[in-house]
Amino acid sequence: MRIFYGVQGTGNGHITRARVMAKALFAAGIDVTFQFTGRPAGKYFDMEIFNGYQLRTGLTFNTNKGQVSYLKTACDVKPITFIKDVKSLDLAGYDLVISDFEPVTAWAAKTQKKTVLGIGHQYAFRHKIPREGSDPLAEQVMKYFAPADRSVGLHWHHFGQPILPPIIDTPEIPQNVLKNxxxxxxxxxxxxxxxxxxxxxxxxxxxxxxxxxxxxxxxxxxxxxxxxxxxxxxxxxxxxxxxxxxxxxxxxxxxxxxxxxxxxxxxxxxxxxxxxxxxxxxxxxxxxxxxxxxxxxxxxxxxxxxxxYPNTAKVLVQWIQNGLPEMDTDFIENIWNAVEVLQINL
Known part of the structure; x- marks a missing residue:
């Protein structure tokens, strides 16, 4: 099985999630090509796990003093470069296309009429989860930035919705915590x-x-x-x-x-x-x-x-290998039943 996996590289969170997915996908013997967009090539670090990867310009949001600047974002968009990136990405040899809110991969798949699977936190916003600070522009960005035909949204809690727990490493609990x-x-x-x-x-x-x-x-x-x-x-x-x-x-x-x-x-x-x-x-x-x-x-x-949290990455890889069947209520409930919440004193 060959997968093309696009990852939004603007923040480190998407890349951290991709590291966990890469480990699970490679362990399952799946051939994966990763693509990252959203930051200059020299700003990526500790990328060895991806076994070689593609870089394209993509789209990103500009910030200033802790606030998104939509004006600067709009001014810095390079539409011709983005269109060239989309057109130059050939997805013909892949069995599955995945986008972690990465626009070049998502729009290339849409252009080539290939189904794209969205995996990431942003796709949880397709469901009724806590939502504040929304406006018409933000809603349109969520919908069209990296469109997906099917999606797996991730969140810390299910909120009664068909979403899954976060994709994170599951390390041993630290025994010695430095309180200060x-x-x-x-x-x-x-x-x-x-x-x-x-x-x-x-x-x-x-x-x-x-x-x-x-x-x-x-x-x-x-x-x-x-x-x-x-x-x-x-x-x-x-x-x-x-x-x-x-x-x-x-x-x-x-x-x-x-x-x-x-x-x-x-x-x-x-x-x-x-x-x-x-x-x-x-x-x-x-x-x-x-x-x-x-x-x-x-x-x-x-x-x-x-x-x-359970090993969501392993669950998703098995689901992908099984052909991406519909996630019914029992499937989702079984995953969340493995979640344990503990109140602690440091």
Missing amino acids: KIVVYLPFENQQEVIKLLSPFKNFEFHLYSPGDISSKFAHIQCNPLSYEGFQKDMYNCSGILSNAGFELASEALQLGKKILAKPLHAQMEQISNAAALQQLGYGHVMHDMDSSIIEHWLHDDHAVRIT
Whole structure:
């Protein structure tokens, strides 16, 4: 079986999910070609697991000071390049096309009249899940950015809908957690402003990961370049995650039992909805602006939620090998019945 798998590369969450799927697909002996779009070639890192991959320009969203800039996004779109990318992608030799909200793959499949399977968090928004910050433009983006004929939506809870748990690694639960160690990943915020905001909290050790070359003059704030291995190592024994409201990082934090403080991007419906879901479920804290008083309260909160999710990637690979049968109620309920939610004290 040959699969072409397109992944949106703008944020690291899609790539993290793709790493887990790649491991499961390759373990099943499936021949997979991965394509990534949405960021410059030199900005990808730790991509060895994909066994060689294709890169195209694709489409992405531009942000400024923690907010999506639709004007800059529109100005930076390269329609001729996008059309060329779509036309140059030949999917004739593949048995299945998958898109993790990746537009070039999705539109190439549509143009070539090949069925495309959408797998990812964004496809959960086809169902009745917590939704805030929506507007007509956001709804159209969700619908047409990376259209799929069939889709598998992912979320932290089923909300009574035919969606599945997150696709994440299922590591052993950490035995030694450093109570004052906090991992910070706020790539869409001004990093110097983040450092300034965290500087008064000297009783905590902050490990800040940033896409740029950032330095800190404070001993308790350590700045790190983006690194999959380094980030996972720091995340494993920290007590909390301070981040934007991306889906995949929060999923990993819940799996490991880390407390969460999420700051959603302004004007980004998906992140605002993720924040609403975290609050509704009682899985994390939210701040809509960078607020030192909220951060201080969260830092001294010892409560967290640990969720044991099943190996969704393995389930999906088996489902793909079985020919993508309809997911009936029993199939979905059996998967969610394996989920365990535990309230813990750090």
